[in-house]
Amino acid sequence: MWERTSSSEDNTVNPVSPFRLVMRDRAEARSWGAETKVTRTLLERHTATAGAEYRRIYRITQTIFAEDPFTSFLDTNRNSYIWALFLQDEVRLAEGLLLNVGIRHDHYGTFGGTTNPRAALIWSPRETTALKLLYGQAFRAPTPFELYWNDGGLTQKASPDLKPERIRTLEVVWEQGLGKNLRSVVAAYENRIKDLIGVVTDPADGLDVSRNLGEARGRGVEVELAGKWDSGFEGRVSGNLQRTKDGATGERLPNSPPYTIQANGIAPLYPGKIFAGIEGQFIGHREPARPAHSTPAGGYAVLNLTLHARELVKGVDASATVYNLLDRSYSDLGGPEHLQELIPQDGRSFRVKVTASF
Numbered sequence: 397m398w399e400r401t402s403s404s405e406d407n408t409v410n411p412v413s414p415f416r417l418v419m420r421d422r423a424e425a426r427s428w429g430a431e432t433k434v435t436r437t438l439l440e441r442h443t444a445t446a447g448a449e450y451r452r453i454y455r456i457t458q459t460i461f462a463e464d465p466f467t468s469f470l471d472t473n474r475n476s477y478i479w480a481l482f483l484q485d486e487v488r489l490a491e492g493l494l495l496n497v498g499i500r501h502d503h504y505g506t507f508g509g510t511t512n513p514r515a516a517l518i519w520s521p522r523e524t525t526a527l528k529l530l531y532g533q534a535f536r537a538p539t540p541f542e543l544y545w546n547d548g549g550l551t552q553k554a555s556p557d558l559k560p561e562r563i564r565t566l567e568v569v570w571e572q573g574l575g576k577n578l579r580s581v582v583a584a585y586e587n588r589i590k591d592l593i594g595v596v597t598d599p600a601d602g603l604d605v606s607r608n609l610g611e612a613r614g615r616g617v618e619v620e621l622a623g624k625w626d627s628g629f630e631g632r633v634s635g636n637l638q639r640t641k642d643g644a645t646g647e648r649l650p651n652s653p654p655y656t657i658q659a660n661g662i663a664p665l666y667p668g669k670i671f672a673g674i675e676g677q678f679i680g681h682r683e684p685a686r687p688a689h690s691t692p693a694g695g696y697a698v699l700n701l702t703l704h705a706r707e708l709v710k711g712v713d714a715s716a717t718v719y720n721l722l723d724r725s726y727s728d729l730g731g732p733e734h735l736q737e738l739i740p741q742d743g744r745s746f747r748v749k750v751t752a753s754f
Contacts, residue, residue, distance in 0.1 A: 419462050419469065419547065423540070426455040443486040451478045456540050460547055469548035474540070476505035494518040502535070506543060507559055510535050524573030536561040542593055542606045552733060553598070555606040562590045581620040587640075588613050594685070595732045604733045611643030614652075628664035628671070633657075651729050653680035653695070665703075673702040688732035696726035711753045718746045 429451035437443050453476045460470040484498035496516040503509040512533040519527045538558040546554045567585040574580055591608040598605050616638030624630045635657045640649040657678040664671055678697045684690060699721040705714045720743055727738035 417462060417550075418464075419460055422457075422459045424455065424457045425453060425540070427451055427453040441488045445482075445484040445486075447482050449478070449480040449482075453477065458540065458544060469550070470546060472544065474544070478505070479503050492520045494520075504537055504560075506556075507538065510560060510562070526569075526571040528567075528569040528571070530565070530567040530569065532565050534563050534565070536563075536593075538593060538606070549601075549603065552595075552604040553601075558593060558606060559591050559608050561593055561608075564588045577625050578621065578623045580622075581618070583618045584616070585618070586613070586615050588643075597688075597732070612640055612649050613643055614638055614640035614649075628667055629662065631659075631661040633659045648683055650685040651682045651693075653682050655680040669706055671704045671706075673704065675700045675702075682729055684729050684737060685732050689730060689737040691737040693727055693729045693738055696724060698722070698724050698726070713751045713753075714749065716746065716748045718744065720744050 431449045433447035435445045456474040480502045482500040487495045499513045501511045514532040517529045569583040589612040594609045620634035622632040640652040660675040662673045682693045702717040723744040730736045
């Protein structure tokens, strides 16, 4: 649910600004799918995999209504489908040298098809060392919200002709074992993204609308150190320094933090049965989508704590997690479609989960 607010109130359907209108927004999707995959070894050096997927989304509902007086702005029930074919070949070129190539074609009922290749050349001069050169193409399909969401002409209209976002990635990775218990990873990468989806205001009618806006380029470095011990202790620290720029203007992309850091650890409280885990997330500041907003979101750090019990009784696992353990106050950026420039995030919260296997 979102609210459009100002200094006075008027709950008529077509109010004169300034006004206050509370609307309820609901969405639901239901689907079923199937996948098949076959792997064969050919000519000793080749391991080939071929497969297919199909998913039928038989219910995609979106409703928007005001309660007082009851007025429906959107009430739709759509369906769609996705099918895909993929082929991969892993070739052992020489001792310690591996080439992995693959291609995948996806077809969506909403926008059509897209074909994406991938390749990896992996050299392992010794058991604890691996150098990788990776290339890949991928896509992000527009969501039903981006395609169809509208509120009857009040603030936003649908965008049924959106194309998927597309990305090309080139990455160099060095993995190195450090003694018996530690492993390090250093990676440098470059991304090129086309047809980025964003929200703009159509000058013809003043309504917000999702559009494929252009290109972006990103470069960065990732570093990770992970450890695992026989006693059951595990830990990992990773960091990412990156700069993502608009392909046309060269300016930093909105909502793109210059750095992120993650750290987590697992300690056995009762060997093989009960474990405690702690996770820290550190996110740098993010610039807003100008000119719609002008207030940046500051960096923040949060801690999450989890207790996990395996096999409390046969086939039953349980866990309890406290999110934002220190109850930090922080905000994420609002999009151009939001009145709020900064949207406060949850304080301390918790979740209990019980899983039973038969």
